[in-house]
Amino acid sequence: MSSPDSYWLATGPAWTRPAAALPARAGVCVLGAGVMGATLAYWLTRAGHRPLVIERNTAPAMGSSGRNAGRLIQGGNAQHALAVEKYGHAEALAIYRATLTNRDLVREVAAREGIAATRFxxxxxxxxxxxxxxxxxxxxxxxxxxxxxxxxxxxxxxxxxxxxxxxxxxxxxxxxxxxxDSVHSVGYVRGMAEAAARGGAEFACGVTVASVAPAAGGGWLVATDAGQVHAEQVVVALNVWTPHLLPELAEVxxxxxxxxxxxxxxxxxxxxxxxxxxxxxxxxxxxxxxxxxxxxxxxxxxxxxxxxxxxxxxxxxxxxxxxxxxxxxxxxxxxxxxxxxxxxxxxxxxxTPDRCPLVGAWPGTEGLWVLAAFNGHGMPYSQVMPEQLAERILGGRGAGIPAAFDPARFH
Ligand SMILES: Cc1cc2nc3c(=O)[nH]c(=O)nc-3n(C[C@H](O)[C@H](O)[C@H](O)COP(=O)(O)OP(=O)(O)OC[C@H]3O[C@@H](n4cnc5c(N)ncnc54)[C@H](O)[C@@H]3O)c2cc1C
Structure with a gap:
């Protein structure tokens, strides 16, 4: 028994948008078009920005987001009683509440963007x-x-x-x-990507990022197999491939x-x-x-x-x-x-060693962010973490990101 494609990839909507040409400059550049990258792009467009999304595959949702079980399980990776012992009551509750906020956001966004049928x-x-x-x-x-x-x-x-x-x-x-809730993973993620694209996000699919490095004079140089982009801010949403660009995370x-x-x-x-x-x-x-x-x-x-x-x-x-x-x-x-x-x-x-994701600023830098490593449990954070990170990227507090998710804890 073997099959290359998941149920979701086999039955999901095709991605028909032509790949955007790589611009020389971008405001926020999001790396990866899984559920995290696509949804982050959506929330950036809601705030009036036109992010550039770079994705190695020819369509969004071809990585883990299109190969999962589609379950939005509320709560963090540990059962709540154990989470309270591990993180203390306030933090454990913050993590659980984030996933309840996520449930409400998924329902609200799915209805607003015409993808309610992907949620059940x-x-x-x-x-x-x-x-x-x-x-x-x-x-x-x-x-x-x-x-x-x-x-x-x-x-x-x-x-x-x-x-x-x-x-x-x-x-x-x-x-x-x-x-x-459960979702049709590919229908839902491509629906989010479509909504982001309608809002002005550009999707450069079929482009592989090789490195991200500080640019002389500020911002970041994103080197790809299709050329280089100078971005003011960069978000690494590359799931298990994140250490390819941030080798410090190879041990994490x-x-x-x-x-x-x-x-x-x-x-x-x-x-x-x-x-x-x-x-x-x-x-x-x-x-x-x-x-x-x-x-x-x-x-x-x-x-x-x-x-x-x-x-x-x-x-x-x-x-x-x-x-x-x-x-x-x-x-x-x-x-x-x-x-x-x-x-x-x-x-x-x-x-990750503590089974919490990495959401926030990459320590010691300006304008480099991480949204990755969801420990087999990304869907219950798939709106709330991108939404809150978008707020931080645009200068707000993003107070809904639990302190336990700060990438600085491994630095
Ligand atoms: C079998 C299985 C079952 C699961 N079931 C569930 C579940 O029921 N509920 C749940 O919450 N979670 C589940 N998960 C986990 C869930 O799928 C992930 O947490 C989630 O998809 C992570 O989303 P992401 O956007 O971070 O990653 P991805 O969807 O993997 O997106 C990362 C993207 O980065 C792209 N990329 C990588 N390298 C580069 C590069 N150099 N340049 C450009 N692009 C690049 C990839 O092509 C990919 O599209 C499951 C996972 C698996 C494998």
Missing amino acids: PTAKLDLAVEEDEALELKRTAEALRADGIPAEWLDLPGSRAAFGTDLPDTVLGGLYRPDQ ITPVRGQLVQTAPVDFRIPQWGLDRGLLYGGQTPDGSLLIGGLRNTVPGRDEGIEVPAGSNTPAFAPDLADRLAMALPALLPEAAGVPVVRAWSGVMAF
């Missing part, structure tokens, strides 16, 4: 089969409710009811959170392979789900196909530090892992037995 509502159910995880999830339900965020621990019958299907007896229960950003398999459509809908602290997870596409991903823990080295060939959007596809994922689905979801797996693909995630 769902819920999230984190299932536990071990007592210690069940305890973590119960504590998280309490911690969230104490912060006014709807969440509850459901026992096995309650989890089965929320799932709407059977679940094995080994499941102890689950943390249920309503009011979540670890490329991690993620894989997904997709079934044929089923006639029932289930919430987004996670099991074993998210090491196995799933979702559903708009047409009802089930997605299942994860199982990195069954691979030597957990697929961390994986090689991504130069110029490629993804590490090599691992057919054996895809087979294991396909087998895991009916073990959890008896209704999926006999439903054929029709597609599988790989992608790459950028992990």
Whole structure:
């Protein structure tokens, strides 16, 4: 079983805009047209600017943003009770609230820009089969409710009811959170890029950036395979490829392979789900196909530090892992037995040691910014971080960026 394209790339809208010629000068130059770069460009245009976006692929959303599971999971990488222990209550709540703001922004922007059909509502159910995880999830339900965020621990019958299907007896229960979203990843990201382009952003697709260096007299020189641009400000939104331009981050950003398999459509809908602290997870596409991903823990080295060939959007596809994922689905979801797996693909995630992204000024410089390394969890920040970073770039406070995301922490 192998397939080069994700469901989203195979079924998403084509990008038909001709690539912009590279100008000699630009105000803000955004490197990368994944969900982060495209959405940052959008927010810059909302503030009246005409950013230049440079993307190596021929269209936006061909990197990880077009190869993910499309789930906008609220909260940071750690369950809220653990995040409170790790960062303190105020910071953990700031991180969670950022993702709630993101949910509202996604809905508002999708409606305003005519891409509401790329978003669909769902819920999230984190299932536990071990007592210690069940305890973590119960504590998280309490911690969230104490912060006014709807969440509850459901026992096995309650989890089965929320799932709407059977679940094995080994499941102890689950943390249920309503009011979540999924998106058609490519439809959504290209929709954001289209909205940015309508607002005046230029997309130079098919252009690879080789380096960024300070220009004599101020600003930045962006060297590419199609010529050089002198930009007043530069934002590096290159996900796992960020260290190619900022080698200091080579020790900070670890490329991690993620894989997904997709079934044929089923006639029932289930919430987004996670099991074993998210090491196995799933979702559903708009047409009802089930997605299942994860199982990195069954691979030597957990697929961390994986090689991504130069110029490629993804590490090599691992057919054996895809087979294991396909087998895991009916073990959890008896209704999926006999439903054929029709597609599988790989992608790459950028992990940091503390599992927080890098959002903010590149330390010690003027006008160089980073928006990268979302630790397999970029979609729940995909409006709010670009929006807040755009505010900072244009001289505002961008106070919605949690201090835990400051790139200076690794400098
Ligand atoms: C299998 C899988 C499942 C996932 N599931 C989820 C999920 O359900 N929910 C979630 O929130 N997150 C998920 N993620 C993570 C999510 O996809 C990322 O957090 C998000 O896409 C990061 O967006 P980005 O814009 O930073 O990166 P990308 O989309 O990778 O964009 C970076 C862009 O930079 C371009 N680029 C690189 N180098 C250069 C260069 N030198 N010059 C010009 N352009 C360049 C690339 O071509 C690419 O388009 C998943 C990831 C994988 C792999």
